[in-house]
Amino acid sequence: MDRLRFTTVVAAPLTVAFDVARALGRPWPFPLEEVESLRPVSDVYAAGPGRGWRRLTHARTFTATGQGTVVDERVDWDTGLPGVLGGLVDRAVLRRRVRRAMRRHLDGYAAAAALRALDVVQVVGAAIVRGDEVLVAQRDAGPLAGLWEFPGGKVEPGEDQAAALVRECAEELGVTVAPQVFLGEVPLDGVVAGGAPGASTLRVWQARLVGGEPVAHEHRDLRWVRAGDLEDLDWIAADRPLLPAVRELLTGT
Numbered sequence: 389m390d391r392l393r394f395t396t397v398v399a400a401p402l403t404v405a406f407d408v409a410r411a412l413g414r415p416w417p418f419p420l421e422e423v424e425s426l427r428p429v430s431d432v433y434a435a436g437p438g439r440g441w442r443r444l445t446h447a448r449t450f451t452a453t454g455q456g457t458v459v460d461e462r463v464d465w466d467t468g469l470p471g472v473l474g475g476l477v478d479r480a481v482l483r484r485r486v487r488r489a490m491r492r493h494l495d496g497y498a499a500a501a502a503l504r505a506l507d508v509v510q511v512v513g514a515a516i517v518r519g520d521e522v523l524v525a526q527r528d529a530g531p532l533a534g535l536w537e538f539p540g541g542k543v544e545p546g547e548d549q550a551a552a553l554v555r556e557c558a559e560e561l562g563v564t565v566a567p568q569v570f571l572g573e574v575p576l577d578g579v580v581a582g583g584a585p586g587a588s589t590l591r592v593w594q595a596r597l598v599g600g601e602p603v604a605h606e607h608r609d610l611r612w613v614r615a616g617d618l619e620d621l622d623w624i625a626a627d628r629p630l631l632p633a634v635r636e637l638l639t640g641t
């Protein structure tokens with residue numbers, strides 16, 4: 389069994405990175421069958437006998453980071469030929485072939501995903517922490533009225549995500565914040581800004597209050613809450629997977 393690993397940072401949210409990867413397929417000149425797929429975090433494909441290998445498996449995992457989506461890929465294969473000869477063929481031919489095919493594929497993939505990301509509205513949220521409390525906001529209108537969320541909103545076309553976070557906090561709360569640590573990303577349940585269902589994501593950063601005292605300019609209510617009270621709020625459902633990261637931030641565990 390031989391193996392090569394590849395890591396690519398894609399300037400696109402998880403859902404886009406995953407969907408574009410699926411649409412492009414893999415760089416192998418024969419069909420692969422799906423072993424498993426968990427949108428938008430991982431998939432595994434495999435193929436039977438091919439050009440020089442007996443079996444090939446291609447696994448990918450997609451992880452949200454502050455810089456975009458990190459795609460880790462692992463290609464495993466069994467050389468069709470046994471023993472020393474197999475080892476030689478493997479090093480001289482197959483490794484090179486896999487590396488070349490993947491390099492070409494990944495360049496095209498990263499570019500395609502970044503381009504596609506321009507069509508998807510992104511939402512950024514701020515977990516503003518002060519001491520052992522985080523600021524949460526209650527939506528005032530629309531289908532999610534009454535539910536709690538992280539202050540923030542849609543990133544405008546061409547806008548940097550950190551700049552969007554600073555702008556939204558100024559508009560909604562009248563404060564200046566400094567985004568710090570990226571906490572996580574979740575797909576949004578519904579349709580955001582007319583985009584495809586489930587394509588938009590919410591990306592949340594820890595932010596520090598550097599100026600002003602929060603006032604609810606657009607929300608029904610604001611609250612500073614401790615780790616122990618986080619889960620009890622009536623959150624927008626999509627936000628719940630982010631709560632463990634926020635709780636960790638508040639408790640330091």
Ligand SMILES: Nc1nc2c([nH]c(=O)n2[C@H]2C[C@H](O)[C@@H](COP(=O)(O)OP(=O)(O)OP(=O)(O)O)O2)c(=O)[nH]1
Pocket residue numbers: 511512513532536537538539540541542543556576577579580590624626627
């Ligand atoms: N700000 C924020 N929005 C969230 C969260 N969770 C979640 O599903 N959303 C959804 C609700 C909305 O569909 C979308 C954000 O839109 P928004 O209406 O707040 O954005 P915006 O401030 O840019 O508003 P607008 O320009 O469209 O008026 O993301 C969250 O924690 N914070």
